Amino acid sequence: MVVVSVPAEVTVILLDIEGTTTPIAFVKDVLFPYIKENVKEYLQTHWEEEECQQDVSLLRKQAEEDAHLDGAVPIPVASGSDLQQMIQAVVDNVYWQMSHDRKTTALKQLQGHMWKAAFMAGRMKAEFFADVVPAVRRWREAGMKVYIYSSGSVEAQKLLFGHSTEGDILELIDGHFDTKIGHKVESESYRKIADSIGCSTNNILFLTDVTVEASAAEEADVHVAVVVRPGNAGLTDDEKTYYNLITSFSELYLPST
Ligand SMILES: CSCCC(=O)C(=O)COP(=O)(O)O
Ligand SMILES: [Mg+2]
Numbered sequence: 001m002v003v004v005s006v007p008a009e010v011t012v013i014l015l016d017i018e019g020t021t022t023p024i025a026f027v028k029d030v031l032f033p034y035i036k037e038n039v040k041e042y043l044q045t046h047w048e049e050e051e052c053q054q055d056v057s058l059l060r061k062q063a064e065e066d067a068h069l070d071g072a073v074p075i076p077v078a079s080g081s082d083l084q085q086m087i088q089a090v091v092d093n094v095y096w097q098m099s100h101d102r103k104t105t106a107l108k109q110l111q112g113h114m115w116k117a118a119f120m121a122g123r124m125k126a127e128f129f130a131d132v133v134p135a136v137r138r139w140r141e142a143g144m145k146v147y148i149y150s151s152g153s154v155e156a157q158k159l160l161f162g163h164s165t166e167g168d169i170l171e172l173i174d175g176h177f178d179t180k181i182g183h184k185v186e187s188e189s190y191r192k193i194a195d196s197i198g199c200s201t202n203n204i205l206f207l208t209d210v211t212v213e214a215s216a217a218e219e220a221d222v223h224v225a226v227v228v229r230p231g232n233a234g235l236t237d238d239e240k241t242y243y244n245l246i247t248s249f250s251e252l253y254l255p256s257t
């Protein structure tokens with residue numbers, strides 16, 4: 001087993017979800033199909049509710065920003081549009097965004113609200129790789145803080161950690177960040193996260209499967225390790241040479257343990 005030493009200055013471990021704590025297959029084969037199968041009915045049932053209207057407004061704003069993109073689906077303004085046509089436009093927009101695996105705050109907010117009912121009713125349980133929960137417990141016993149930074153909304157993150165095959169493990173997480181703080185491929189986001197936690201960027205170790213995210217974090221002076229899991233996208237030879245790679249959280253060595 002290759003061991004990656006965690007620098008002594010690290011006091012915070014920041015975790016990505018998809019491809020890092022959780023198999024991409026769970027997201028692609030369980031979470032996303034649920035949205036595609038249920039989005040139309042969800043919009044029809046919840047349309048009049050404030051939360052749903054806020055989600056639609058955010059999606060419409062995103063659609064306006066996306067208007068220049070190939071195949072983008074516009075969402076008409078409420079007045080003067082037939083309700084069923086409007087709902088269909090939102091459905092088409094969601095399908096289009098998902099077909100490109102967009103990580104927009106608007107899409108992620110709606111998805112989080114939709115997953116709520118399924119998780120709360122016990123119809124869906126989040127999966128974590130077997131090494132994740134034991135490692136997080138060890139890190140916390142060693143005095144580390146553990147935070148999440150995912151494109152999935154904070155609300156969705158809490159659903160996953162609160163309703164997992166390992167039970168409710170939400171208490172193991174000190175805090176959550178999503179794209180409201182900034183996108184994961186922008187280094188400024190990592191500076192803002194450090195500010196929000198109240199530490200320096202070099203006190204953070206970020207674990208992710210995506211090298212553009214690792215590169216943005218590193219530019220902000222955050223320590224990074226790239227997580228290689230079954231089903232993740234492959235890495236180039238240069239990326240394999242450049243980054244510290246781990247295939248399990250148990251490969252991280254904390255000097256204090
Ligand atoms: C609460 S995460 C649900 C999965 C998801 O929607 C997503 O976009 C995960 O992205 P990540 O940044 O964790 O790779
Ligand atoms: Mg990821």
